[in-house]
Amino acid sequence: MNNLARVTQDSWRYLFSPASVAVIGASNTPGSWGNNAMKGLLHTGERRIYPVNPNSAEVLGRKAYRSVVDIPDPVDLAVIVVAEKLVPDVLRECVSKGVKAAVIITSGFGETGEPGRKLEAELAEIARLGGIRIIGPNSMGHADTRTQLSTFGQAGEMPRGPVAVLAQSGNMCLKIVRNLAESGVAFSKYISTGNEADLRMEDYLEYLAKDDDTKIIAAYIEGLRDGRRFFQLAKEITVRKPIVVVKTGGTQESARAVMSHTGALAGTDAVYTAAFKQSGVIRVEDDDELCDVVYALLNSPLPRSNRVGILSIGGGPAAMTTEACEKEGLAIGTLDPSTVSKLDKYLPSRWPRRNPVDMAGPSAAEFSVIADLLWALIEDKNLDFIFLLAPIVMDRALLASRMGLSPEAIKAYREKEEKNMMLIREKVEKYEKPVVMMWQWRSSSSDPDMASLFRKAKVLVCTNTRRAARVLRYLVWYRQYLDAATGK
């Protein structure tokens, strides 16, 4: 892969672990880009930060410089937020100062038509000749949790984690990061790649392939500048690290929207679809699916095939789930006769002896019984994963309100539940069969205490069946791709 590298490790080091950063266009005006970027840099990590603003003596309490060239110390990274017409000159000053890398937040370039395209080409040329590498223009920033660097303007400690996000939209980047963070996912790096005048999606991908902090790569793509290289790299990477992608611009008006957003050519959707498939990239429909799949990759084994077992507290949810699974291309597994015999011991004689398994009422709604039924399904060789529509843990609100338990009793109950859930984890891991818990109520699913319990147990959670079925279908596809690619 090294032969392809367009970017040196030194350049990446200046981008992700700069010893000093200049914010060109730093401002005291709250809400402005130049103010946000300063705040973010001052509040994350520890490095030298230099505001540049010819009209202020100081910004946020730091001495401000008229130009980057006036800064007395070396500058590794520049964050540029000045008006678009000024960017080429500012970038030239960076070159003469010896700045190694720049993040250009300013927009108004290739995405706006011919004059903007020319201006953007000028930036690329300055960078090439000057040996400075650029993120953007029209980027919203980049972040590295190992070095606690963020040019996004967020403040505060960033937890380290295994997921990298690359996005040709700053808003989508932050949306994905924040929604995953709400599910307890943490990140290695995330980058709003902008118009990619210099550094492109393909360069970042190549870097992340070798980045030990990154175990999963998630990307929002509008159009690839060098598709051939992307897919070549992806094919090498996906056998070791999953790549999950949402690619927009596949319809007429969205392709136009993409062009006026980052100046990218969306390309023919069918070509992208085929290339993603061939290179083992999990392509999903939208950022919600992207978050679901990334979460599942982190918190569940990959199922061998698409045969679902359904264990339900009642017939209605069982029927709805069955239909949703069939509509999404999953197979309703046929129970092995030995499983039917096992289940006979626990279920009333009227149970239909087939999948979906309808427990027919809450008489069996205790952990011990649900668990025994669940073990039987997990162990069935005809099933690859299980949808669980039964209260294997108690709704927290119900524990307090309906059952009237004291805080101590609730604590004891939770500890028992936690132990029980670890039993599920053992089975899930041993048999490599995901278990998906379908919440009856939307509100339960937003309880962080419950979410953490399920995460520990390696049980996926979901409120919408079709959405869950789609996630499983992606996981099955990826497992089968891996098995074929690695000759299993």
Added chain:
Amino acid sequence: MNNLARVTQDSWRYLFSPASVAVIGASNTPGSWGNNAMKGLLHTGERRIYPVNPNSAEVLGRKAYRSVVDIPDPVDLAVIVVAEKLVPDVLRECVSKGVKAAVIITSGFGETGEPGRKLEAELAEIARLGGIRIIGPNSMGHADTRTQLSTFGQAGEMPRGPVAVLAQSGNMCLKIVRNLAESGVAFSKYISTGNEADLRMEDYLEYLAKDDDTKIIAAYIEGLRDGRRFFQLAKEITVRKPIVVVKTGGTQESARAVMSHTGALAGTDAVYTAAFKQSGVIRVEDDDELCDVVYALLNSPLPRSNRVGILSIGGGPAAMTTEACEKEGLAIGTLDPSTVSKLDKYLPSRWPRRNPVDMAGPSAAEFSVIADLLWALIEDKNLDFIFLLAPIVMDRALLASRMGLSPEAIKAYREKEEKNMMLIREKVEKYEKPVVMMWQWRSSSSDPDMASLFRKAKVLVCTNTRRAARVLRYLVWYRQYLDAATGK
């Protein structure tokens, strides 16, 4: 419609406003059906409640009777939870006692095969000859908020509201009710219809048509016993009251699951689809969509056609939304030239002068600017509804954390926002154009304070674009059905 009525108003009165209720199979065992039903009845409304249990002297502090015939006072309604084999005799006793109506919670009838079907037919015959009307068997209960009657076993005051829910699954009934309640929706009645040995979906529908408390009917259907009558009724009702339906059993295995759940024949899906369409019934894919559509019918005007206008804080979300809308069959409206001129006043010169309208950054992210842009789109005759991807209200968490506002300042800010939002409501209602707010973060959407603000403003909220696009498509379809049906 009166000619068709199979059920007298008296029978409905006994079912929904009984002066006295016997719980046959009442129990002191927590978690049992007989215990839940008693608790629910004791905690909702005020009426005479008689537990029947030959093995207990009292249940939940009330004197228990050996048989319903031993109760000294008249009994209007019986809730039956005894084992299935005992139900026919219990029902005969109810007839001899003069009980007018019964809810049979017990399952194990038509859904289990031939012996169960015979037992169920026996119940229907006893009811017919004895003049007693039955909900169920295999029902989970029924509830009327006007009379504060619930046989579901929930406790507590039930707020009154305009939505009725009919469901051939108790679990789905409660799921729909609870999820809608979480969005602030309240109910007139909700009924788990069970196996419909006597009273059927069609009877309930006929009743709700004339029920002044009910403005919208939502139904979960597995199979209709009398489809012809259902669609005849529906056609008369939908021009006045919307009917929203989720119908399962449309795939091979789900049809089987339905049969072993309530003994219903799912029928051919294409036939159902055509019949729903012809009778103006809004048929949705699952219960989540059902909740979304019911919510939208209550909280938004119906759009005239399918041309969407998109106002976005950034290009990425704009492109994603555009694609999702196109994929779901909505049209991306062409901005009227007068709208482009209006928007020119507020947007940077580089804006692409087309729909989707990309505000290109947070410099315009203030209510006044967003509002002016929004008014321009609402007033555009080429657009039928607006997707708003911009922070027209401030995320509550941000107000406190990032902006560091005091509780008093937050209160003042909210009051200003509330006023602003009422301006939106005016426009939405005047132009009959729904506005859908798409949340950037999942967590914001679960803030009840925000939800209530948007509800007041008649602004719909959503986190997933495709889901929102589908809801709008249903609304457009219904509006166009109504216009055609009423000759507009």
